[in-house]
Amino acid sequence: MKYGITLLGNRISPRCTYADSILFVSQRGNEINAKKGMPVNNLNFNELCEVLVQNRVDILVCGGITGDSKEFLRTRNLAIIDNVTGTADNIIQAIKSGKLRQDYGFTEIDPKSDIISLNNQGYADDSIHSNTPENSENEKDESIDCLKCNDRVCLDGKVCEKSIGDIGNQLAPTKELLHMLDAATDIACEKERTLCRLSELIYFCLEMQYKRLGVAYCVDLEEPTEILVRLLRRFFTVYPVCCQVGGFTKTNPLQSESQKDKKFNNKDTCCNPWGQAQILNRLGTDLNVMVGLCMGADCVFMQGSSAPATGLFIKDKSLANNPIGAIYSEYYLREAVQAHS
Numbered sequence: 001m002k003y004g005i006t007l008l009g010n011r012i013s014p015r016c017t018y019a020d021s022i023l024f025v026s027q028r029g030n031e032i033n034a035k036k037g038m039p040v041n042n043l044n045f046n047e048l049c050e051v052l053v054q055n056r057v058d059i060l061v062c063g064g065i066t067g068d069s070k071e072f073l074r075t076r077n078l079a080i081i082d083n084v085t086g087t088a089d090n091i092i093q094a095i096k097s098g099k100l101r102q103d104y105g106f107t108e109i110d111p112k113s114d115i116i117s118l119n120n121q122g123y124a125d126d127s128i129h130s131n132t133p134e135n136s137e138n139e140k141d142e143s144i145d146c147l148k149c150n151d152r153v154c155l156d157g158k159v160c161e162k163s164i165g166d167i168g169n170q171l172a173p174t175k176e177l178l179h180m181l182d183a184a185t186d187i188a189c190e191k192e193r194t195l196c197r198l199s200e201l202i203y204f205c206l207e208m209q210y211k212r213l214g215v216a217y218c219v220d221l222e223e224p225t226e227i228l229v230r231l232l233r234r235f236f237t238v239y240p241v242c243c244q245v246g247g248f249t250k251t252n253p254l255q256s257e258s259q260k261d262k263k264f265n266n267k268d269t270c271c272n273p274w275g276q277a278q279i280l281n282r283l284g285t286d287l288n289v290m291v292g293l294c295m296g297a298d299c300v301f302m303q304g305s306s307a308p309a310t311g312l313f314i315k316d317k318s319l320a321n322n323p324i325g326a327i328y329s330e331y332y333l334r335e336a337v338q339a340h341s
Contacts, residue, residue, distance in 0.1 A: 001027045003095065004057035006048075007037075010087050012105075014186040014203060016062035016069070017045055018194075023088055024055055030096055045069055052078060061091060061100070063186065064206065085182055085207065103209075105182065180308070183207035198228070201312060202235060205287060214280035214288040215240040216273070216301055218315055221292035228291065228312070239283050243293060246275040273297040277304030292321070 003026075006012065006019040013019040019040055026034040043051065049072070052060060059079045070080050084091065085105035094100035154160045186207060187200050195203065205213065213236045217225040225240060232238045273293060277300075280288050285307045290298055292315035302309045316323040 001059065002055075002057050003027070003059045003061055004052050004055065005061040005088065005091055006063070007088055008186075008189045010089075011186060011189055012061070012063050012084050012086055012088075012091065014063045014189075014207065016060065016065045016082075017043060017048055019043070022051060022055075024057065025092060025095060027095055030098075032092060032096060035092075045072075049073065049076060052076075064203075085186055179208065197312065198231075201289065201310070202232070205236060208286070210236065210286035212237045212239070212283065212285045214238075214283065214285035214307065216243070216276040216280065216288055216290050216293060216305075216309075217241070218243045218271075218292035218294065218297075221313060221315060221321075224313060225291050228289075239280060239285060241276045241279050243271040243273060243276060243297065245279060246272050271297050273301035274304045277301050277306075281306040 002024060005023040005025065006016050007021045007023055008014070008019055022038045022040055024034070024036045024038065025032055038051070038055070040048075040051065052073075053076060057078060059081060060073060061081045061084055063082070063084060065080065065082045070082065073080055081100060081102055081104070083103045084100075086094075090105070091100065094104055149160075183204055187195065187203055213232060215225060215229055215232070215238060217240060219242055222242075229238050229240050271294065277288070281304070288301075288305050288307050288309040290301060290309060290311045291313045293301055293311075294315065298311065313321060314323055315321055316325075319325040
């Protein structure tokens with residue numbers, strides 16, 4: 001049996017055609033008889049098919065692949081194990097143990113399982129570490145300033161121990177968080193950075209196997225939200241919830257005294273990010289996407305959201321919703337300084 005494994009770096013490529021190498025693995029029983037890597041340069045699908053056929057591959061192992069592509073490969077007598085994530089070593093071990101199958105790397109993870117920790121190599125340990133940082137470690141954390149670091153060993157792929165010591169033994173993420181990091185790494189490994197933020201959102205959700213998305217949006221960005229929701233509904237069930245839903249009015253007894261004296265737009269209704277979060281919690285969303293929520297309102301929403309939340313479009317009234325522009329503008333930087341002087 002011969003496997004063809006599409007890789008980006010040393011990990012399964014998120015798309016079968018977005019790979020910089022193909023690893024060929026031959027198996028007899030539980031023994032791996034041959035391993036050979038072949039460099040490629042983002043082959044299109046037809047080119048990928050020819051490479052697989054020429055190298056007599058029996059099974060393609062990959063991340064994402066379309067249904068039509070799978071059917072075509074089957075006509076060429078190739079089997080497909082798709083929606084796979086992990087490193088090349090992970091996959092080889094799975095082949096040896098007979099555990100490799102569709103959704104490998106995702107289905108192994110139980111979001112409700114106990115907390116696990118990472119060993120020094122970044123792999124999950126079965127044991128639980130409950131290391132509580134000593135006061136000396138807290139003092140180190142307080143003094144950390146990565147911008148003033150001179151050696152930057154982290155940029156050379158080494159562990160920085162100056163401020164936080166052995167991070168491998170201190171981290172204790174859940175398996176669900178490790179799943180997120182795995183999916184995020186698959187996306188971040190794209191050397192060309194060809195995916196825009198919106199594409200990354202879709203790809204991340206597909207890798208995480210999310211089905212239900214919430215979109216918490218500001219009424220000021222209703223038009224782009226409509227376009228966004230139409231696109232997302234090609235892949236997911238989407239629940240858009242406006243910032244004004246259940247919004248407080250001047251006559252609402254829950255509104256603070258200071259707010260009662262303020263004039264709000266939209267018929268004197270103010271935003272209710274907490275209500276947005278509670279509605280999406282009741283709907284049981286897997287991920288909530290924030291679109292244009294005001295500064296502070298986004299913080300309230302994230303505090304109230306049971307599901308993970310991410311920002312997609314950030315509202316900036318002065319800079320056409322491009323807040324990073326202020327960093328590159330002397331005028332806006334001076335304005336920000338004067339506002340606090």
